Amino acid sequence: MKEVRPAERQSTEPPATIARTAARQAAEEAVDRERSRIARELHDGIATDLAAAISLFKAYMEGHPGFGKQGGPDEILADVFGILERMLKQVRETLAELRPRPIGPEGLMGDLRIQADEFARLYSIRVEISSNGTEDMLPPQQREVVYQVVREALTNVRRHSGSSICRVKMAFAAKPFMIEVSDEGRGFTATPSGGYGLVGMRERAAGIGGRLEVVSTDGRGTTVFLFGPN
Ligand SMILES: Nc1ncnc2c1ncn2[C@@H]1O[C@H](COP(=O)(O)OP(=O)(O)OP(=O)(O)O)[C@@H](O)[C@H]1O
Ligand SMILES: [Mg+2]
Known part of the structure; x- marks a missing residue:
């Protein structure tokens, strides 16, 4: 590994x-x-x-x-x-x-950039962000779900992956919209139990009629995909 x-x-x-x-x-x-x-x-x-x-x-x-x-x-x-x-x-x-922290005044992309900056500064993890379209193409409820899913995916990259690079792709203009968070870290194979993050992301995706997919290979990184509703 x-x-x-x-x-x-x-x-x-x-x-x-x-x-x-x-x-x-x-x-x-x-x-x-x-x-x-x-x-x-x-x-x-x-x-x-x-x-x-x-x-x-x-x-x-x-x-x-x-x-x-x-x-x-x-x-x-x-x-x-x-x-x-x-x-x-x-x-x-x-x-x-008890609802999780809402999107701040900087908006979804603004908050994401602040977080990327913190990751570089505090954890030496480079977060590369790319997007197509703009966040206002999504209704507020979907934007909120994107925000929470990306936050948890980034937290997982920081806590579990050991990767020094993370790519976040926001395809707002795609139909359905697609968000991708990938790292080049240790990955995992067995479905781990005990955590709430992956379960919560799945539930949030399902809550807007979308879905979450996680592709991970031991030693070769992890990618989390969030697809919007069809
Ligand atoms: N990017 C990643 N790289 C490597 N392993 C990961 C990654 N994301 C998740 N995992 C593995 O999947 C497990 C479950 O993740 P999940 O987010 O559900 O729970 P957690 O992070 O352990 O706890 P919680 O999110 O509830 O605080 C993690 O404990 C870790 O083993
Ligand atoms: Mg987690």
Whole structure:
């Protein structure tokens, strides 16, 4: 297995400043990942169960037109129904707050360039960006998914690949749009388990009717493809 070592650091900043910035960025990323994990657990666990309980209740109510009348035998059940509805609303609000970091004022490409600059400065990983078309060719929801997928793919390159080069191709004008993030690092063969990144990217892609493909060969790098909806 060939390991690509990052090139020597080129930065003119003092090492202590670089280490502090890198530590802060790593801490922010860890917080982002943890927030996403909690959001997924809330969504797939409590929110799904509550929604199921509420729809069972509704089905029951439809079959019992006098359900929940004051002083009637179902009054307590009607109160339980109200509590369940409030709980679901609260969980949804919490989920909205846990949403991952949104695209900044620089826009998708602007944020990507800032990140590329940080990768070069802090980790000696050269990120080459190319694009065809412009980000405003994509509706906001798709742009958001592109942003989150590229962020996670870049984080994986930094954490796992050992590559000193990463290419990001943004084909906004293609139909469907296509985004590619590739490295020349150690790659992987077996489908690894335990992480949330790849699963999350797949879910995000599916959420907009698109799909994610990962091509990786042991010792020969990894490419993540994100295809937009047809
Ligand atoms: N670019 C890459 N180069 C080498 N290995 C990779 C690359 N991307 C992913 N992997 C492998 O796939 C695994 C799963 O990635 P995934 O993003 O799902 O989880 P993670 O990065 O380990 O954890 P998380 O993203 O939840 O913090 C990684 O642990 C790593 O072994
Ligand atoms: Mg990851």
